[in-house]
Amino acid sequence: FDRMVDRLQASFSQMQQLNQDLTESESRLRQLLEALPVGTAVHDATGTLIYLNRVGRKILDVDQTSETPADQLSTTFQSYKAETQEPYPRSEIPAIRALAGESVYAENMELRRENQVVPIEIWASPIYDDRGQVTYAIAAFQDISDRKRTEEQLVYNALHDSLTDLPNRALLVQRLNLAISRAQRSPAFQFAVLFLDLDRFKVFNDSLGHLLGDQILIATARKLQQVIEPTDLAARLGGDEFMLLLEAIEDSQVAIDTAAAILAELASPITVEERELVISTSIGVVIGSAAYHDASDLIRDADIALYRAKAKGKNRYEVFDAEMYTQALKRMQLENDLRQAIARQELEVYYQPIFSVEGSALTSFEALVRWPHPTQGMISPVDFIEVAEETGLIAAIDGWVIQRACQQMADWHRQFPHQRHLKVCVNVSSREIQENHLVNTVIAALNQTGLPPDCLTLEITENILIENIEYTTALLHTLRNQGIRISIDDFGTGYSSLSYLYNLPADSLKIDKSFVSRMDRGNKNFKIVEAVIALSNQLQIDAIAEGIETQEQLDLLRAMGCELGQGYLISRPLPPAAAAQLLSRELT
Incomplete structure (x- = not known):
């Protein structure tokens, strides 16, 4: 467009200076202007419009050029400042400014029709005579409706x-x-x-x-x-x-x-x-x-x-409220500290014994992650496991605990040969299952430590199973085919369904401690525990009661035929050295 205007200006000046026959010059000039694909207007020294080419007449919606004084241009052609109701001021019209010696570019003019607004782009330039006086102004202009619509659509798209x-x-x-x-x-x-x-x-x-x-x-x-x-x-x-x-x-x-x-x-x-x-x-x-x-x-x-x-x-x-912000800051600090703890391997694995309810024989340990914070002391898993799950850090923790627990149990098998039947149970998070790393992680841990597959139990909560039952069931079958044992954790707190239980390769059901801790003979929790134990018997798998804290609870579980149990009455989670001492006592 600019090159076209430059050509137009040069041609106009050249034609004015040609010392040829006036009629022939005007004819050639008119042919040139009429052939241009943009509107072209010529104004004399007073600002009066004296010429419009074909495209210009179409844009301005006139049949032929009629001389229009400068002070009538805006009203004649209904030109307004863009996006306003203000007629375009005479002093700002590009052609008028060009008569003052300016080269002007503007795209803030709109032509108003009955049901249409036409945005106009204008370039105007002065035309000088031999004495350097401005004798004419020439303006090139075009309808930029399509471009404006495109620009508006781009802006809309950028904001929607x-x-x-x-x-x-x-x-x-x-x-x-x-x-x-x-x-x-x-x-x-x-x-x-x-x-x-x-x-x-x-x-x-x-x-x-x-x-x-x-x-x-x-x-x-x-x-x-x-x-x-x-x-x-x-x-x-x-x-x-x-x-x-x-x-x-x-x-x-x-x-x-x-x-x-x-x-x-x-x-x-x-x-x-x-x-x-x-x-x-x-x-x-x-x-x-x-x-x-x-x-x-x-x-x-x-x-x-x-x-x-x-x-x-x-x-x-x-x-x-303000308290929420304070808690959010604490949580952010906890997350940062947890990342560092994982990187520095500051987490520890404790082991809670699982005993036979009937004879109190030690059968296995549940591996539980603990965090001894360097300044805050031991941080409860209730406080950091949720953060780990939300941030995805739980996958790294899961993999580390599986490796550490397998290594520890393999070491104990070698240290206490008479306890080679002992198993270790490890909780598996939803993230570990979703990321499809679990099988490789477990197999690698077993191969590196030499722990027999049937001495590792993976605990999966009911809610994790329900999230994608078909995929999870197939995954558990793959693990079970490798000899790894499967336990359904927190049973009864999720969306229990006999249909999926019969299809799962489960070796045990863990009765959630919320039922065991509130269990009294004959109450609702007692009946739930009794029903779960009966169900496990029908499925020919073990029932493991969590959260046993009183002798009365243990006696009730024994009477109901529960096979296995764990809880503070029997033993709190133990650091590895204390668990080893327990194994030594079992030996004697």
């Missing part, structure tokens, strides 16, 4: 999610910062942020496929838009995370009511390819204020509240 068509994180951050600025200017302005994360979305995505997962996200986006006001914003941050910005709310109760409305709306089933699905979500709520200075702080606090909602059981909302 391609799947759900909701605003994305970039647009959300802009709006959050504007809300913060408004709150700082006007203390009466209140707003709120709701951070949503769909519960168990990965299960839907993995089991139904990503295409159906996408349909779930689209349906969720529509439901969110139905709940909020037109002035509010629903955005997708990515994955199954959404965020709502509620503006100009009366008080915090509006945000709470909106969160409750979302939970209720999502409780109604959605239909995805003839499947009825119920989706739930956890929500973190933050009440905005002038105390915030950046959108990232709002998102951070909403995320903290969301984490609390997840931790409290999901399908609920939690409102952020």
Whole structure:
């Protein structure tokens, strides 16, 4: 376009200077201008429009060129400053500025029609005579509607999610910062942020496929838009995370009511390819204020509240408070310390004995990871295992514990030959199973340590089994075919089903300590324990009771025919040296 304009200017000047027949010169000049693929206008020294070429007449919607004075240009051609109702000022018209000696480029002019706005790009330049005086101005212009639409679409795409068509994180951050600025200017302005994360979305995505997962996200986006006001914003941050910005709310109760409305709306089933699905979500709520200075702080606090909602059981909302932030900082420090502890091999494995309930003979040990923190002392697994699972560190811990436990039991077999029947039980996390490393990890540990496969028991919780029953069952069969024993841990706390139990290659069921600790003769927990023991007998596998803390509990279990047990009554988890002493006493 610029080269075309340069050529136009040079040709116009050359034609003006040619000392040839005037009629022939004007004819050639007109032919040149008429052939140009852009609109071309010529103004005399007063600014009057004296010529329009063919393309120019089409763009300006006129049949022929008529001389138009400079002060009538904007009204005649209905030209306005872009995105305003202001007629284009005479003094800013590019051709008028060119008559003052400027070379001008502008794309802020719009031509208004009845139902159409035409954006125009203009380049104007002065034409000088032999004395260096500006005698004309020539302007080249073109309709840039297609380019503007493309640019607008690019901007829209950059600020919106391609799947759900909701605003994305970039647009959300802009709006959050504007809300913060408004709150700082006007203390009466209140707003709120709701951070949503769909519960168990990965299960839907993995089991139904990503295409159906996408349909779930689209349906969720529509439901969110139905709940909020037109002035509010629903955005997708990515994955199954959404965020709502509620503006100009009366008080915090509006945000709470909106969160409750979302939970209720999502409780109604959605239909995805003839499947009825119920989706739930956890929500973190933050009440905005002038105390915030950046959108990232709002998102951070909403995320903290969301984490609390997840931790409290999901399908609920939690409102952020200062205590949550303090706990989040502690958790972040705990995560950093745990990473260092793994890297420095500061974790330890303790061993809790498992005895025969009937004769009190030692049969095996359960390997339990412990963390002796260098400054905080022994940190409970309750505090760090959850962090390890959420961050993925649990896979590294699992692999290390399997290796260490196999090595320790192999050493004890050599040290105490009469105890070669002893087995070691190791808990396996969901992450270790999902990452498909378990078989290789276990086989490598057995090969390196020389521990017989039937002396290793892997404990899998019910909930892990249910997450992907077909895959997990196949995996357990692979391990069982290698001679490795399988135990179903925390039995009774998950989604127990006889159908999957009959198909699992299980060697034992572990009765969760929550039943054993609250067991009294004849009460509900007693009946559950009794039923599990009866079930294990029918399946011809062992029942192992966890959490035995009183003699009465032990007597009840013995009376019910429970084969094995563990708990503080028998022995607490022991460090390796203390466990070795126990084995020495067993020898004597």
